[in-house]
Amino acid sequence: MRISVRQKRIAATGAVLALMALAFVALDHLTNEMRYADVQGALHALTPVRLLLALGFTAASYLALTFYDHIALRVIGRPLPWRTAALASFTNYTLSHNLGFGLLTGGSARYRIYVAAGLDGPDVARVIALAGAMFWIGVASVGGCALVLGAAPIDLGWLTLSVGSMHAVGACLIAAIAGGAFAVARRTRPLSVFGATIPLPGVRALGAQFATSLADLLCASAALFVLIPGAQPDAFPLFMLAWALGIVVALVSHVPGGVGVFEATVLAVLPTSDRTGVFAALIAYRLIYYLLPLALGIVLLAWHEVTRNRRLALIFGGIRSVVADILPLLLGCGTFLAGAMLLLSGALPPVGWRIDALGDVLPLGLIEASHVAASMAGTALMLIAPGLYRRLDGASVLARVLLLAGALFSLGKGIDYEEATVCLAVAALLQVGRAKFNRRTALTAQPIGAGWIIAIAMAAMLAGWAGLFAYRHVPYSDALWWRFALGAQAPRYLRAMLGCAVLLLGFAAWRMLAPARALASPLPEAEEWQTIRAILSRADRTEAMLALTGDKRFLISSQKDALLMYQVEGATWVVMGDPIGTPEAWEELLWRIRDMSHRQQGRLLLYEASSAVLDIAIGLGLQIVKYGEEAVIDLPDFTLDTPDLRSVRKSERAAARAGASFRIVPAAAVPVVMDQLEAISDEWLASRDGREKGFSLGFFDRTYVQRFDVALVMFDGRPVAFANLWLTTGKEEASVDLMRHSDDAPRGTMDFLFANLLLWAREQGYQRFTLGMVPLSGIEDRRLAPAWARAAALVFRHGERFYGFRGLRAYKDKFAPRWRPRYLAGPQGVALLQSLRDVSRLIGRHPVAARVPPPVKPITERAA
Incomplete structure (x- = not known):
């Protein structure tokens, strides 16, 4: 039984959701002995020095990330300025770190930036392949070194690795990497993968990429290590192993941002008596290494768009239009994360003194309503984030309203001014960039892809688990649902989560039970x-x-x-x-x-x-694929008296001497000669054993042909060739559609027709004349070209018996046109x-x- 694409997507989505649920179950088991108050205390105990060190290592890691692409661009022979590679890398990694690779496929910021800088799709794929390979090699390298340097066994419960086993596995891993590097350094030919060629780095480039990878991974892991209380330098190898395994499991699982998966893996592998301190360090690391760079990127891009700051222009120079195009994507992600923040906040207890102070000002009913409303506003923000990604104006307006409401409700549920500030900041950025959301498609008509579904489910699971973690000391009873008191935080959490669950399930049911739309718009009335x-x-x-x-x-x-x-x-x-x-x-x-x-x-x-x-x-x-080229003639300077048009001039004069003449028949008079035109068309089709085609070109139909002026070649007082004319009202362009002649037309008739038609169009004031497209023309068969390009060039050269590619190109070349590329995007x-x-x-x-x-x-x- 053949599995459809839709079934595969559903299965993949289900697998990721199952892994997410399993990760939160494991995390709940690993934190079973912790209390929320203790984690809060551990977070407050983080010293400014540790936080500054974590920020410094984070900045160094993201700086190293930019060199993955910079070096890969040089390896493939398409070097770009460092600032371009840095912008592409920073934008791509901040998005993928927080939301995963699957969520934004198809609108990749990295792809947009590099294409705007002059690369094509295969070049971008090569850069991604090289950068990804070096990242994974770096992870394997640091993991192998950590195994070799480890001095204590690893106990995962279901698996125990002795010190000797660790050393053996690590040595094998390092040997395999060294052997692979030696083989790559000696290979001079590009690597061929599924017909695509990938240039391999030389010794210097390989060393530079390897150094970049190690610097990135060491700094990224050190940003977490310095946050762990009591961490000693001699424990760094084992910590590196735990961190590397967490990264691997997070990436392989495809869980957005690795939330829950990364934390559970590190806690499971890292032997420590102070798991509360490690868990608090992981939370701080999530904020510093993941969320802070994304927020910085959004603010920088928005500031650049508003102020056109000269210093920022040095970073974004040359691709400003692409930067403007990326802003809606980042604002969509920022809105999603703001909604997730509101949802998570509603699951956690407020600060004690704030709720007490709020109780002296607001009635209890308003506080209770604000708590539920803030969580539901956060859920709604996550649901409309896909509309921001698609740049819908309705989504932009609704998001701003919800963010303002979320800020108000955050203050009303516990004076959470931090959350209110974030909501107001995102709303202000959306207000600044509102011109970028210019699509007026109905918001309710937009599909929500699997990536967004997974991200929303992840945020909901995180909020639900966080509340269970914070209130695990509270015994459950049915009476909790109906308990209303200033200090009743667990009931408030239950009611907020119920409201959000009803909202999510109602939205899902509405989308699933909505009537199916028509397959396509009907033919117009x-x-x-x-x-x-x-x-x-x-x-x-x-x-x-x-x-x-x-x-x-x-x-x-x-x-x-x-x-x-x-x-x-x-x-x-x-x-x-x-x-x-x-x-x-x-x-x-x-x-x-x-x-x-x-x-x-x-x-x-x-x-x-x-x-x-x-x-x-x-x-x-x-995917963008070059399909062919279109021949265009600029008419203001066109003349037959040039060496390039010698053959056309010769054929035109020969037909004229034989008695051919040129004539334009207005559309109103075409019915008079329609029978003669149809006879020519039928004869032309019969002589070629052909049949009419459609969609991408016209066909002979009386109703269709009589809509246009027709150019005729007359011989012996009767038409022997014709072409119906396509003419724009503003005289920007002229062209022909059907071009047919009878068998007894004089030699050179079609050259005669085109030559006179070009001269007529020039006299009428038209700016250009298009001779139409030649499929597969202009596609170069280079050694490093992708497989489809080489195959297309082969067909163009040797497929003449099936379709006259080269003959058609040669005929149009007689008129000395300029060639414009045409593409397929699919x-x-x-x-x-x-x-x-x-x-x-x-x-x-x-x-x-x-x-x-x-x-x-x-x-x-x-x-x-």
């Missing part, structure tokens, strides 16, 4: 064509005329100033070309189609997209091949007759 025609009349690219073939569906922006064309084939949602209309509305449309396809478990493919949408496609999490891996198969079926299917009503107004500029 007659009255909708008025809006579509208005948008098409403002188009500056001729490919917009594909909207009139009648075989596409449409999404129209909320402001009715842009649209995109698409169709669904199998599981693939194919978007034809770029959106049409106001560029500011493109992102809204593409995110809507992304969400629609995701909701139906479909695959999204942007077909023949231009470079103008690549940044949005990267944000959508799509899913990763095999899914991209499946999408291309669906596109092939969609284009090759026999098209239906054009099902659009006659336009009320002309869409294109008519010939005089």
